[in-house]
Amino acid sequence: MKRLLPSPLLSLVLLFTWLLMNQSLEVAHLLLGTLLAIIAPLLARPLQPHGYARIRRPLALLRLLAHASVEVLRSCFNVSRIILFARPEGLNSQFIRIPLDMRSPHGLALLAGIINLTPGTVWVEVLPDSHELALHVFDLHDAQWWIDTIKGQYEVPLMEIFEG
Amino acid sequence: MHEQAWEQLPLWISLPVSLLLVLGGCIALIGCLGLLRLPHFYQRIHGPAITITLGAGCILIASMLLFSALETRPVVHELLITLFVLLTAPMVSMLVMRAAVYRDLRKRRARPGTKDGEDEVYPVTQTQSRGDR
Numbered sequence: 001m002k003r004l005l006p007s008p009l010l011s012l013v014l015l016f017t018w019l020l021m022n023q024s025l026e027v028a029h030l031l032l033g034t035l036l037a038i039i040a041p042l043l044a045r046p047l048q049p050h051g052y053a054r055i056r057r058p059l060a061l062l063r064l065l066a067h068a069s070v071e072v073l074r075s076c077f078n079v080s081r082i083i084l085f086a087r088p089e090g091l092n093s094q095f096i097r098i099p100l101d102m103r104s105p106h107g108l109a110l111l112a113g114i115i116n117l118t119p120g121t122v123w124v125e126v127l128p129d130s131h132e133l134a135l136h137v138f139d140l141h142d143a144q145w146w147i148d149t150i151k152g153q154y155e156v157p158l159m160e161i162f163e164g
Numbered sequence: 165m166h167e168q169a170w171e172q173l174p175l176w177i178s179l180p181v182s183l184l185l186v187l188g189g190c191i192a193l194i195g196c197l198g199l200l201r202l203p204h205f206y207q208r209i210h211g212p213a214i215t216i217t218l219g220a221g222c223i224l225i226a227s228m229l230l231f232s233a234l235e236t237r238p239v240v241h242e243l244l245i246t247l248f249v250l251l252t253a254p255m256v257s258m259l260v261m262r263a264a265v266y267r268d269l270r271k272r273r274a275r276p277g278t279k280d281g282e283d284e285v286y287p288v289t290q291t292q293s294r295g296d297r
Contacts (some may be wrong), residue, residue: 079213079214089203119213122213136206
């Protein structure tokens with residue numbers, strides 16, 4: 001079972017994608033989608049040097065994504081307000097460094113996705129020597145606040161989810 | 165048949181759809197305005213982020229509502245667009261950002277002591293060994 005379905009969640013997502021693309025629930029599409037959902041992860045397995053992610057706490061993942069969506073919305077309005085009303089010269093755009101404890105590549109990937117989707121922050125890289133995250137902030141007021149927020153609200157839950 | 169459906173669109177559908185479309189359009193416009201107004205590259209990169217999240221999101225929700233009402237069945241394959249946008253947009257902004265940072269670092273190494281032209285300077289010092297990737 002484990003060999004045939006290395007990542008059940010990925011297979012489910014693929015089947016779901018296939019059905020959405022065809023917009024139908026007919027048996028033929030279900031069968032073809034299931035076949036695809038089983039074969040594609042097996043074929044793609046060698047492309048994943050770290051293997052497929054194992055999500056230990058799915059509920060925590062959902063909670064994190066919900067929280068992140070709210071943050072994305074709030075940041076959207078903040079950035080819009082700055083673009084419309086603030087003088088560009090008064091902006092304090094800065095690179096900051098955030099020390100990271102998380103080592104899981106899947107967790108880091110998801111963190112990068114969330115941070116880059118949030119308007120106002122762009123992930124640059126994880127510095128190889130110190131394992132610090134270099135982050136660009138659109139309008140920086142308090143670097144310590146960013147460090148606390150990203151570590152507390154995102155990194156700790158992500159470590160629970162992927163490193164357990 | 166479609167013209168008829170357009171005219172019989174109930175108010176409780178057409179109102180949220182128009183509101184979402186206007187909001188999405190405004191957000192996309194603000195994102196582009198950011199590209200236009202902000203002086204530095206590292207600031208301009210933040211403009212399109214609101215377009216791809218809230219702007220695209222509003223328009224996709226409006227599309228799902230409108231076509232579900234017009235065709236009187238759930239039309240949700242816009243979710244796929246959302247999924248692909250959410251998967252690809254973060255990669256793109258990260259790659260563009262890294263390209264800009266490495267270009268600046270290289271310029272700084274080639275002409276030490278000169279200003280970059282950008283006010284902000286990437287915090288990595290030159291003692292850290294970083295090859296030209």
